[in-house]
Amino acid sequence: MNSFTQKRWLVLTALAVTVLVLALISASYGPYDKVRAGEVLQVLAQKTGLSHATIDETTTNVVMDLRLPRVALAILAGAALAMAGAALQGLFRNPLADPALIGVSSGAALGAVVVIVLGGTVLHGVVDVLGVFALPLAALGGGVAVTFLIYNLAKIEGRTHVALMLLTGLAINALAGSAIGLMVYLATDEQLRAWTFWSLGSLSKAGWREIGAVAVLAVPAMIVLPNFARPLNALTLGEAEAHHLGVPVQHVKRWLIFLSASMVGATVAVCGTIGFLGLAAPHLVRLAFGPDHRLLLPASALLGAALLLLADIAARAGAAGFDELPIGVITALVGAPVFLALLLRARKKGEF
Amino acid sequence: MLTAYQLSFSRGNRLILDGIEGSLRPGRVTAMLGSNGAGKSTLLKLFAGELTPNNGSIEFGGKSISQWDSRELAQRRAVLPQESHLAFAFPVREVVMMGRFPHLQGSEAPHDREIGDAALHKLELAALADRPYPTLSGGEKQRVQLARVLAQIWEPPASGHRYLLLDEPTAGLDLAHQHATLQAAQEWARAGAVVLAVLHDLNLAMTYADDAWVLENGRLAATGPVEEVLQAPLIERVFQVQAELLPRPGHARPVILIEPRLSK
Numbered sequence: 001m002n003s004f005t006q007k008r009w010l011v012l013t014a015l016a017v018t019v020l021v022l023a024l025i026s027a028s029y030g031p032y033d034k035v036r037a038g039e040v041l042q043v044l045a046q047k048t049g050l051s052h053a054t055i056d057e058t059t060t061n062v063v064m065d066l067r068l069p070r071v072a073l074a075i076l077a078g079a080a081l082a083m084a085g086a087a088l089q090g091l092f093r094n095p096l097a098d099p100a101l102i103g104v105s106s107g108a109a110l111g112a113v114v115v116i117v118l119g120g121t122v123l124h125g126v127v128d129v130l131g132v133f134a135l136p137l138a139a140l141g142g143g144v145a146v147t148f149l150i151y152n153l154a155k156i157e158g159r160t161h162v163a164l165m166l167l168t169g170l171a172i173n174a175l176a177g178s179a180i181g182l183m184v185y186l187a188t189d190e191q192l193r194a195w196t197f198w199s200l201g202s203l204s205k206a207g208w209r210e211i212g213a214v215a216v217l218a219v220p221a222m223i224v225l226p227n228f229a230r231p232l233n234a235l236t237l238g239e240a241e242a243h244h245l246g247v248p249v250q251h252v253k254r255w256l257i258f259l260s261a262s263m264v265g266a267t268v269a270v271c272g273t274i275g276f277l278g279l280a281a282p283h284l285v286r287l288a289f290g291p292d293h294r295l296l297l298p299a300s301a302l303l304g305a306a307l308l309l310l311a312d313i314a315a316r317a318g319a320a321g322f323d324e325l326p327i328g329v330i331t332a333l334v335g336a337p338v339f340l341a342l343l344l345r346a347r348k349k350g351e352f
Numbered sequence: 353m354l355t356a357y358q359l360s361f362s363r364g365n366r367l368i369l370d371g372i373e374g375s376l377r378p379g380r381v382t383a384m385l386g387s388n389g390a391g392k393s394t395l396l397k398l399f400a401g402e403l404t405p406n407n408g409s410i411e412f413g414g415k416s417i418s419q420w421d422s423r424e425l426a427q428r429r430a431v432l433p434q435e436s437h438l439a440f441a442f443p444v445r446e447v448v449m450m451g452r453f454p455h456l457q458g459s460e461a462p463h464d465r466e467i468g469d470a471a472l473h474k475l476e477l478a479a480l481a482d483r484p485y486p487t488l489s490g491g492e493k494q495r496v497q498l499a500r501v502l503a504q505i506w507e508p509p510a511s512g513h514r515y516l517l518l519d520e521p522t523a524g525l526d527l528a529h530q531h532a533t534l535q536a537a538q539e540w541a542r543a544g545a546v547v548l549a550v551l552h553d554l555n556l557a558m559t560y561a562d563d564a565w566v567l568e569n570g571r572l573a574a575t576g577p578v579e580e581v582l583q584a585p586l587i588e589r590v591f592q593v594q595a596e597l598l599p600r601p602g603h604a605r606p607v608i609l610i611e612p613r614l615s616k
Contacts (some may be wrong), residue, residue, distance in 0.1 A: 002460075002465070005459075090439075090440075093439035094439070095439070095440070230453060230456070233442075233446075233450060234450055234453050235439075236438055236439045236440050236442060236450075237433075237438060237447075237450060238433065238437070240397075240400075240402050240431075240433065241431070241433055243401075243402060243422070244400060244402070244426065244429070244430065244431040245426050245450065245451070245453040245454055245504065246422045246423040246424075246425065246426025246427070246453060246454035247422075247453070248422055286440065286441075290441075290442070290443070291440035291441055291442055292442070292446065
């Protein structure tokens with residue numbers, strides 16, 4: 001085992017343990033204070049067949065229907081957003097890239113706001129048929145459609161031109177922003193409130209059905225993506241240089257955009273927009289453990305999961321008397337200063 | 353043998369290369385010379401397979417380079433880029449190891465690590481191996497890139513030849529490293545590789561190249577052994593300068609003195 005393999009194993013194990021600990025803390029915490037860590041573990045032991053102790057039904061229901069779905073969604077969403085961020089930063093060779101750049105976020109937001117504002121009137125037929133799935137489906141559809149549009153506009157003679165894609169993304173995101181603005185202008189007060197909460201992000205919509213839907217899209221993508229670690233390392237040198245090294249550049253680009261869009265699209269559809277995680281988690285990993293994508297991709301996923309669990313705990317703890325704080329508020333409020341501190345440290349060490 | 357057949361390339365309406373034909377031979381260093389905008393970098397990119405010619409073709413090992421599997425070609429062909437920016441702060445050793453990419457079966461074998469270390473030593477970079485690439489000076493970066501490129505085609509393939517394309521390999525290097533770089537190029541050629549280097553310094557070309565290709569406005573003005581090609585009248589016409597070739601005691605090839613052309 002060489003030193004890199006050793007380091008990778010160590011870092012990933014440590015992060016995985018952190019995620020498990022935070023998951024248990026998160027699951028032990030809630031308004032129904034008879035259910036704490038011990039009860040959560042008992043229910044888990046019983047469900048996995050390790051224990052046959054009798055547990056009262058309320059406890060089981062709280063754990064299985066309220067606490068665990070939330071924990072599972074935080075892990076899935078955090079991992080998906082952070083890993084997609086890492087992949088896109090590598091692909092665009094730009095440490096500032098985040099999922100918003102390829103249009104997933106703005107497309108999803110547009111889909112969501114259209115359903116929220118027009119769902120009761122123009123689109124009520126569609127919304128009646130789809131029920132509670134109308135919003136997530138519209139968000140996913142919007143995200144994927146806008147990504148597809150930007151991707152195709154940025155192709156020259158069959159090759160995706162990265163700089164052109166960044167600029168096209170800017171223009172299309174601005175257009176989507178304008179359409180969202182129009183929708184917000186047309187919205188009633190109640191719709192405005194619904195839209196605001198969606199755009200701040202939330203893990204509270206989680207039921208097992210929604211989580212299943214996110215998992216179906218995001219988990220396969222998370223399994224496939226680490227296979228692109230070495231090509232992503234080579235892409236750091238530049239597209240021409242990666243091509244000289246035998247990397248099938250166009251094929252890699254197409255796959256990375258497709259995988260990232262499905263991961264982010266699925267997450268945003270269920271949780272709304274959760275800012276900053278996709279940008280910050282890969283940076284933190286890079287600053288701590290270096291830029292090698294063989295470590296960066298899985299470590300970003302684990303750190304993203306840990307950070308979102310932490311943010312969710314904070315969102316509920318900080319709400320004191322209210323329902324809970326929107327999670328997007330917490331990710332930026334806590335994430336940004338930490339990120340800034342790390343940047344300043346790196347600047348001092350001359351790493352820029 | 354790396355052979356160009358009636359290559360032409362245009363961008364928009366502008367014809368950049370026209371009717372390029374000739375062979376680069378294994379065992380020899382070929383210097384590609386010409387003034388700015390003559391088409392040197394474009395021709396290098398065509399040889400690299402990075403651009404596709406509008407007309408004509410390039411053959412290597414008996415088939416067109418567009419028909420090569422990209423990985424198999426990368427095991428035999430390496431390209432030193434002109435600029436060497438890196439998006440993320442990889443340590444020097446890992447940048448050099450990226451050169452082994454086309455040879456890896458799954459993970460890095462100890463053999464690949466040995467080659468990486470040998471390439472670091474060859475370019476006197478062992479002391480910098482753990483430094484983050486962005487903290488290096490311009491010349492050091494250029495040497496790291498050369499080490500990466502040499503690691504890529506460190507050993508001859510089981511069959512056929514290797515080829516090495518160098519786009520202004522001496523730009524930004526101090527004198528000792530300019531010579532060290534071209535000595536490495538020469539060493540690769542002597543071991544059976546095809547080597548093509550874009551150069552601006554005619555004396556370096558005269559010292560290290562075996563053949564020269566001189567480009568003038570997208571066409572080949574002259575090709576052949578370097579001492580036959582680099583004659584005063586050609587230099588004066590192509591580079592718009594005055595040239596004088598002086599014999600050098602103890603050396604087979606002359607030294608070239610350049611002065612600005614007198615205004616008419």
